[in-house]
Amino acid sequence: MTIRAVVFDFGGVLFDWSPLHLYRKLIANDHERQWFLDNICTQAWNTEQDAGRPLAEATRTLVDQYPHHETLIRAYYDRWPEMLRGPLPEGVAILKALHAVNMPLFGLTNWSAETFPYARANYPFLQCLRDIVVSGELKLIKPDPAIYHASLGQVRAHLPDIQAGEVVFIDDVAGNVEAAIALGWQGIHHVSAERTAAQLRELGVGF
Template sequence: MAIQAVVFDFGGVLIDWNRDYLYQQLIPDESERRWFLDNVCKMEWVVQQDGGQTIEAGTAELIALHPGHEALIRAFYARWPEMVAGVLDEGVALMERLERADVPLFGLTNWSAETFPYAWERFDVLRRFREVVVSGRVGLVKPDPRIFALMFDEIEKHLPGVQPSELVFIDDNLHNAQAATALGWHGIHHTDASSTEAQLRALKLAF
């Protein structure tokens, strides 16, 4: 079947978000910084907020576990914008080529409902998708199949009768791409724009 739509993850594909952008200022020593980000403000904790837990609750919970790091923990969301460097130009250029070719585009992102508005307001590329599903708003995170089901429902409103095999999902997280593939979509693990473009063209997408 021909590809009918492409779904983009945002962070790491279109938006340059990295905890190091903030914490290299706060913890100059690389080994100390890596320990902190691997053991305190680790991604498993970030995903809790991405899944709908409030920043206030998540911060309090982590401080209770690591009271000696309270200032560094509070900085995570207090200075969260400093983790966002801007757009990833090559990823945006790829998205724009698909857009010009009239390929229906959708967004599926793991993102806190409280921080997502910052990016939504500042990066117009995010407002150019037909529909966007934000994990923090729906209380589910990738790779949970249920969030893909919600995305599919939104796509089907625009493309009645669309089949999973007619959808592509692009994500910089391998597990998320694999989850899409397991559901019958074409999951692409995004490592760089040229590789992703080659995989899209292998699926006979003309853009």
Template sequence: MNIKNIIFDFGGVLMDWNPRYFFKDYFNDDEKMEYFLENIAQDEWNIEQDKGRPLAEGTEIQVKKFPEWEKEIRAFYDNWTIMLKSDIPQNVEVLRKLKNTDYHLFGLTNWSAETFPYALENYDFFQLFDGKIVVSGTEKLIKPDPKIWHLLLERYNIRAEESIFIDDNQKNIEMAQSLGFNTIHVLPDTDLKQKLESFGVKI
């Protein structure tokens, strides 16, 4: 197997982002918090912002739908940086080691174009990608739409079969596999170094 490229998702792989980091203290009531995140500020809503819809527009749409939750909805993006708790150190360490090898590093992330610059400015490891990052909010495409992988392949002139795609989302992993990528599904207990080495990657 001739692996040349390693492609990282960010959230859940290199970054620990979760709205509960803010809303746990905000609500001080886990049941109410889970209701809000499952029914009001749900993933499907946040994904539209990751797909390129402006944060302000997304906020107004949801406030109109759920006026009784206006304060909480507005708090979501106002406190987004608190939800971005930290990097995931053991996986970032693997990334740093890969930088000193011959493998080409890429990012492919579902992330709002408005919030991603904060991460870029505050976490130096993003510089290891040398700008080779495809952001869903910028491209108006989002995983698991196969078009976003095709865009990555064409933009950087790389081949799926020579690449390993790393993500924490099962649907994204399945789509990448169907497109010919080698994949690593990252879970909280995944040893990323070991998984990469199982593909013959030397770190």
């Protein structure tokens, strides 16, 4: 099947986002820093905000549990932009190259509805995308099949007759790619920009 649309994940593909970028400034000791991120402000906790939980509620709940860590907990979202180091140039180069040859491009990201506007306002390359599904806005999250159905529906708003097999999804999390493939999409597990570009070309995408 000819690829007629490409859907990009954001973190790890187009954006360099990590809590470490902030907490290296706040916790000098490597072991203490990792303990805090593994046990207090965990990835699982952050994922709940990506799934739609309000940041204020999430912060309040954690502060109630761990009051002696309140300052560090509040920093997570008060200083959230410091976790977003910026674009990953090689991934963005693929996005722009595809845009230059008029490939329809879309986004599908696990991201809080409250923090995503910062990215949209500060990173103009997102304008290359015709539409973006943000998990926090839908209160759905990858790899739930429902969010892929929502994304495909968004693609079909622009390309009404497109089939799932004509869409390729690029994500740095293997399980998210596998979920897309299970629904009939093409999928690329993003390990490096070079490898992703090669796999796109193997699928017949010229750029």
